[in-house]
Amino acid sequence: MADEVKLYGFEESPFVCRVKIAMNLKGIKYDFVVENLSNKSADLIRYNPIYKKVPVLVHNGNPISESLVILEYIDDVWREVPILPHDAYGKAQARFWAKFIYDKCSPALMKAIGSRGQKQAVAEANEQLRFLENELNVKGTVFFGGDNINLVDISATFIAFWLGAAEEASGIKLLTEDKFPKLVEWGDNYINCQAVKDSLPPRELVLSFFKKLFGKA
Amino acid sequence: MDVILLDFWISVFGVRVRIALAEKGVEYEYREEDLQNKSPLLLEMNPVNKKIPVLIHKGKPVCESNIIVQYIDETWHDKSPSLLPSDPYLRAQARFWADFVDKKIYESAKKIWTAKGEDLEAAKKEYMDLLKVLEGQLGEKPYLVGESFGFADIAMIPFSSWFYALNQIGNMKIEEECPKLAAWVERCMKRESVSKTLPDPHKFHELLMMRLNK
Numbered sequence: 001m002a003d004e005v006k007l008y009g010f011e012e013s014p015f016v017c018r019v020k021i022a023m024n025l026k027g028i029k030y031d032f033v034v035e036n037l038s039n040k041s042a043d044l045i046r047y048n049p050i051y052k053k054v055p056v057l058v059h060n061g062n063p064i065s066e067s068l069v070i071l072e073y074i075d076d077v078w079r080e081v082p083i084l085p086h087d088a089y090g091k092a093q094a095r096f097w098a099k100f101i102y103d104k105c106s107p108a109l110m111k112a113i114g115s116r117g118q119k120q121a122v123a124e125a126n127e128q129l130r131f132l133e134n135e136l137n138v139k140g141t142v143f144f145g146g147d148n149i150n151l152v153d154i155s156a157t158f159i160a161f162w163l164g165a166a167e168e169a170s171g172i173k174l175l176t177e178d179k180f181p182k183l184v185e186w187g188d189n190y191i192n193c194q195a196v197k198d199s200l201p202p203r204e205l206v207l208s209f210f211k212k213l214f215g216k217a
Numbered sequence: 218m219d220v221i222l223l224d225f226w227i228s229v230f231g232v233r234v235r236i237a238l239a240e241k242g243v244e245y246e247y248r249e250e251d252l253q254n255k256s257p258l259l260l261e262m263n264p265v266n267k268k269i270p271v272l273i274h275k276g277k278p279v280c281e282s283n284i285i286v287q288y289i290d291e292t293w294h295d296k297s298p299s300l301l302p303s304d305p306y307l308r309a310q311a312r313f314w315a316d317f318v319d320k321k322i323y324e325s326a327k328k329i330w331t332a333k334g335e336d337l338e339a340a341k342k343e344y345m346d347l348l349k350v351l352e353g354q355l356g357e358k359p360y361l362v363g364e365s366f367g368f369a370d371i372a373m374i375p376f377s378s379w380f381y382a383l384n385q386i387g388n389m390k391i392e393e394e395c396p397k398l399a400a401w402v403e404r405c406m407k408r409e410s411v412s413k414t415l416p417d418p419h420k421f422h423e424l425l426m427m428r429l430n431k
Contacts, residue, residue: 050317050350062306069312076305088291092279099281100265131265 005030009054011201012209014158015067016055020199026078083151098155117172136182160187169210220245221273223259227416229375230282231270236371237286239410241293283315301368311362315372329387341387348395355397377402381418
């Protein structure tokens with residue numbers, strides 16, 4: 001029986017992009033169903049009644065929500081090109097960093113930019129980026145996943161691609177080469193991975209989204 | 218000792234880990250942290266968040282309670298019970314609900330301690346709506362995901378020790394309004410791992426009142 005895989009989302013969402021990257025990495029065929037968040041489809045509400053958000057993955061009629069949950073599900077079902085290490089400790093480390101990026105790092109970055117570079121917010125953002133910079137230094141590899149991208153790299157897609165557009169739209173620069181050379185290098189390498197390139201939205205779309213957000217459209 | 222747990226006696230997150238360790242019958246050394254005066258070991262083992270619980274296994278730290286519970290399940294996979302389902306879809310459900318407790322239940326309950334007047338009414342409604350979501354998820358099932366006690370239950374059950382305090386402070390009747398959830402709590406409490414680990418709801422209420430009246 002052929003697998004039926006649908007992904008509900010919209011292009012500008014970094015969370016939706018994470019799921020696309022994982023699926024492209026593993027060569028999973030899927031249908032992309034475009035959702036307009038100001039006019040959500042009946043299907044989306046039925047598949048994600050708790051949050052009513054994207055991304056939602058529907059696999060053979062079964063819905064899964066929340067991007068990190070979806071990524072782990074994809075890795076559980078489609079075992080080629082794993083995005084999590086095999087050992088329990090490696091998995092715990094990857095999950096920790098993925099959660100850190102979601103819980104602390106990304107919100108701190110958006111706060112620093114949204115506050116137009118308020119000193120305390122920028123200091124907070126730098127502290128979170130420093131943790132990621134250190135992690136790359138300690139690992140000594142190109143990606144958080146080693147030679148290949150993994151769950152952590154995919155979780156950090158926002159930092160590699162969306163952040164730059166937000167910085168350009170707002171004029172607030174956070175991820176600079178002099179302060180975070182390893183992270184900048186990581187970002188350049190990451191967005192050049194084929195699976196990532198195939199999944200990213202046009203930069204203009206993301207830039208225009210941030211320009212509107214910061215009232216500079 | 219191979220396994221050390223850095224924890225704080227009344228932490229709902231610490232309790233999750235203690236339940237998981239008990240379910241698997243893993244021996245460990247419990248170390249109480251003074252959260253006003255964190256140990257050098259805690260700061261070394263969790264430099265990013267500086268929080269408990271931290272599980273130290275053969276000298277290597279694992280942080281974040283839900284992540285620790287999965288680590289315990291995967292490491293002691295040969296010991297029953299399995300804390301996560303073997304079916305990938307049910308596993309995803311378990312992860313979703315454990316994450317829901319973190320994202321929604323925890324934040325919502327905290328608001329009730331500090332809110333006043335209209336804000337308190339709004340906080341209470343929000344919290345009860347969330348409990349009703351869990352009530353709906355339980356349905357006719359004995360546990361939150363599937364037929365066995367597992368990851369999602371472990372994530373949520375420590376929060377039941379807050380119900381007494383929430384009922385008192387918020388003037389609520391949680392067990393009356395969510396009978397399935399109340400039955401689920403009783404069912405979980407029949408497990409030694411839960412009954413021996415959960416903080417006493419009255420003690421929690423006492424501690425909370427002291428903190429709030431400071």
